[in-house]
Every structure is written in C-alpha cells, then in structure tokens.
Amino acid sequence: MGVVVAIDEPPRKSGIEPLVALAKPGMERVNQLILDKAGSDVRMIPEVANHLINSGGKRLRPMLTIASAEMFGYQGDHHIKLAASVEFMHTATLLHDDVVDESDRRRSKPTARIIWGNQASVLVGDFLLGQAFRMMVDVGSMDALDVLSTASAIIAEGEVMQLSAAKKLSTTEDDYLAVIKAKTAALFLAAAEVGPIVAGAGSDERAALRSYGLNLGLAFQLVDDVLDYGGDAGDLGKNVGDDFREGKITLPVLLAYRRGSDDERGFWKQSLEDGDNGAERLEKARALMARHGALADTIQRARHFGAIARDALAPMPATPQKDALLEVVDFCISRLN
Template sequence: MGVVLNLDEKKNQQASIQKLVDLTKADMGRVNALILSKAGSDVEMIPEVANHLISSGGKRLRPMMTLAAAAMFGYEGEGHVQLATSVEFMHTATLLHDDVVDESDLRRGKSTARMIWGNQASVLVGDFLLGQAFKMMVDVGSLDALDVLATSASVIAEGEVMQLAAAKNMETTEDEYLAVIKAKTAALFSAAAEVGPIIADASRAHRLALRSYGLNLGLAFQLIDDALDYGGTAADLGKNVGDDFREGKITMPLLLSYRRGSEDERAFWKSSIEQGNNDDEALQKAIGLMTKHGSIADTVQRARHFGEIARDALAPLPQTPQKDALIDVIDFCISRVN
C-alpha cells in the first residue's frame, strides 16, 4: 500500500553514509561499548528494555555526526565518545517516550518496548537513559556542550507537547508544523553536530555552521519520514505504512492535501483525522488525494530545500574527509524516498 516514489536521480540512487561509517568506525566501537555499559543496571528490567531498542538496528547517525564534527576540527581527547553516547541515549529515550505517546506497536520492524513491557516501564527506562546521558555530559566537563545538549532535551520535550496539542487538528498551519519538527526532531540533530566543534575549541563561526547544518538536516530528515509514511514501504519505515494517518498525526503531506483540496476533500480529511474514520479504504483514498495534489512530491521538495541549506552551511568550512562525509549524509537522508 502506498505510492512508490522514484526521483530518478543517479546521485540519490548512490547516496550512502559509508564514508561517515568508515571515518567513525573506531570511535563508534567505543561508543557502542559505552552504550552497553551505561545501559546496565542492577534493576533487571532496565537493561532488558533499553537493549531491546538499542540493539534493534538503528544507524546511530546522530552519534556518528558528533564524532565526525569533533574530528573535523582536530579534536584528540576522550570527550567526544561520551558526548556521542549521550546523544544516542537522548535519542533512544525520545523513541521510548514517543512510542508511548503515539501508542505505536512497531519500531524498526520490531514490537515496541511498550507492547512487551508496558507503557510505565518504557517511560521510566527512557528517564533512566536521560539521567545516564546527563551524567556523561557532566563527566566531559564542558559547560557549553552541557548547555547545548540540556537545552535540546528541553526543546524536544516542548516539541512533543506541541505535537500533542496539534494532534488531529486539521487547521494546523505549515509554519506551526515546521515549528513542531524543528523542536521534536531537528533540535537533537543540531545539538549532535554542534557539540563536536565545541569540545574541539573551534571558532564561533564553525560552531554556528555545524548548528545550522544539523538543524536543517533534521528538518529534511523528518520531512522525508513524512513522505515515506504514505509513499514508502513497511521495510523502509520499520513500521506500517500509513501509521501517521491511523494515529491522526498532522504531517506535511496531509497538510498540503487538506489545503489544496476541495470542500468535499477537506470534509474527508476532517472525518479521517479528527473523527478517526481511518480504515484501510480511507488510507487508500488519502494516498490518492496526495497523489492528485502532488503533496508527497512537494514534501520531498521541501526536504531538498532544507538539505541545500544544510549543504550551504558547511560550504565555507575547510575541506576535510569529515566534511565530505557529512555532506553525503544530506544526500542519503533525502534518497530514502527512492
């Protein structure tokens, strides 16, 4: 079920994060070991729940960004490993909390932790991981890095509440939606990229460049996720196609279709999203309306726009292998719709 998106662009068909993986391989080995160590607890359920999600096959893109951004400016200390692990724990905690709020059954193709251990355990283990993340940030000893990551944790929580307030509200504007994903998704991408130059004592200009790169990459990443929910496959998503629709989530393809639709079409969207009439037949109709109005393709175009801003943010920086790898990440994120 869904529309197959094919951008027919050679560079996107070949897009890969392999350069980033190769450059950070040694340090990611240390990050992975630290993840397993810090997820441990004498309380048996904590490592069980944490490792269920930690071991489920995520790419760990955010911690790799932290490692590459530090190396880009010649960092040679130990703090980047702890900060990268903190970033991954923050991300994992957010996913555990998200699945409870969204009542999700699948995450990365597996049953969510809440389906196995319940909502309470998922929330509390997420809180444990956040606590471990902040302990590692303190151990690094950089107040600036701590400030950036702590601020992002607060902003992410605000984004979750903003999304909850906008749930099933078809009058949400595009600007309001972008504010939600800027907080909920892009804030952690931005922080993950910015703490690298911070601990490497890079210049303010370099720090701001990585902040902008991460922020706009995060916006592009989320918009592609939005497109994939209606135009991808379950294998792409690690969840069921149309889950956003069934959960009444306001996303970019839906907003564009609603605003571009006829009066009858807008009545359909209100019935489906606000009143919960969202069975498989309604999903097929929703995808058909998105195709009619070009909503999925235009969501991808918006993602490309933010991707180009991310690319331009890095343009003035010195040429390094890490810079090339971070640019590849932009193409990879957008190419996921192929």
C-alpha cells in the first residue's frame, strides 16, 4: 500500500449536490422503475420493500452508475435499468443485514424485521435480488451482468467473512480490509464500472472507474466505522453504537485494542467477546479510542483511499460528471464534520 503525503491544496467545494443535480433526470426514471419493479400481487412484498426504499437514503450507488455512463456521452436507457439493479442489490443487502445483525432501527425507523419479522425480510430481499437480475438480463450486456453478478457473490462472501470475524479480537487489519472490500466496496465498484460498460468506453476507462468505485467504497465504510462511535444517527443510517453493541470488529476497535494496555485489552474482550456492552462501556470505548488515536488514524486511512479514488479519475477527460464524482469523495469524508 502506498503512502499519501498531505500537501496544501486550494479549498474545494465538498458536497453531493452537483452529482444529485446532474443525475436528477436519470434518477427520476430510476425511481419510477424501482417502484414498478417492487410491485407484486403478494401484498407483503411491496409493503416491506417500500418501507426501506422510501426511508430517505441518498441513493448514492445508482447515481454513480448514472454519472459514470453519462460522463462518456451515453444517452440510452440501459444505465437506468442497471442503476435500479444496483439499488435493489443494496436494498436486499440491508434487509438481510438487519436480520443477521438483529438490528432494531435503520434511518431512524424500525427495521423491516421488527415490523414484519425475519422471514419476510429475508424473502423480500431475495425477491429484490431476483428483480435486479431480471433488469440486468433486459439490458443484454454480458459484461455488465458479469460485473454485477460477481459483486453479488462477493458481497455475500463479505457478509460471511464479517460473521466469522464477529467478536474476534484476533482479527487483523488486513482481514478487516478484506471484509469491507467485499461487503461494501464491491457494490461501489460495480456501480461505477457498469456505466462505462454500457457507454461503450474502453478498458482504460473501465479500469479507472473500477478503481474509483473500489476506493470510494473503502473510504465510505471507514468513515461509517468512525461515525458509529461519535456520529449522528441520521448520517449513519442506524443507531450510533450499534457496531459496539453487536460485537462488530471494526478498524477503530482493532487499533485501540492493539495499542492498549493489558487491562484495556481485557475491557475490549469483556465488551465485545463476552457481550458486556452497555451505555457506560460504550463511553469508555470511545475514550480509549481517543486516547490511542484510533478514530483519527481510521480517518487518515479513509482519506488515503479517497485520494486513490480521486487519482483514478485524473486521466479522464474533463466533464461535469467527473467533477461531481470527485466532489463525492470529499462528501464521503466530510460526513465526519
């Protein structure tokens, strides 16, 4: 892994608004397609699906697909179906994750599993995955189908890897990066790469957007890891402290654990491996992370991957979409402010 050296840069506008504005016409079509494809004669399916679909997420991943296709001049409608497929894959993952993690709330609302039960959540997630693959087939691009189907398998592998690592403080940083590369970054990568595929761009352009998506996804997840110990539930999309209560081994935990004293490592083992993780212990966990610079160093790693994402787009021609995608990197990091 290379080293990113901090240098003075001119201030840059940081926000998701330029991407939202550029993607708006396409996303209006994506949103309508999502509503159409979430429909079913089985009443519970649209009820469960729409509960999460309409819960206020930014839909960053499908916007990446829209922008990455249009930055190469694409004007058809295949990217609309692929963007909707990406969002369905993401929604299905959230439904499944909440069951696995036994989560009670997401985006300040009760999770689907709390309202309809675990079985309905899993099965509706499966339905959405099926609809996603039907739309991919409609597009008729074997390359796009390969990229998205590969991502689906990798995401599932990442979830199993995370389950295997849960409550295991012997997890290494390399192990953890492998988990988030699969669990989170794989879908960012796929969402960005299918755009140039349907636009008919070349292998260099595909590689650039693939690297951009991968590293943006890594930065995004590392920021989420930090927010779980000091962020806002609205930004995080779930309750602050959920990772701690669920015994998840994230990078801030690993850094604080390895840098701590024997007594401090005993605290982490009791909290995460034995499940003694009440509110007072969460506050102590945050204090230990501050003492050992665990949150600050996780932020630095996020900035490192963000810099790689920006560099990946550097050779691409200047377009409004390129500028917007660069600003998305800053948006992901700025959620910490």
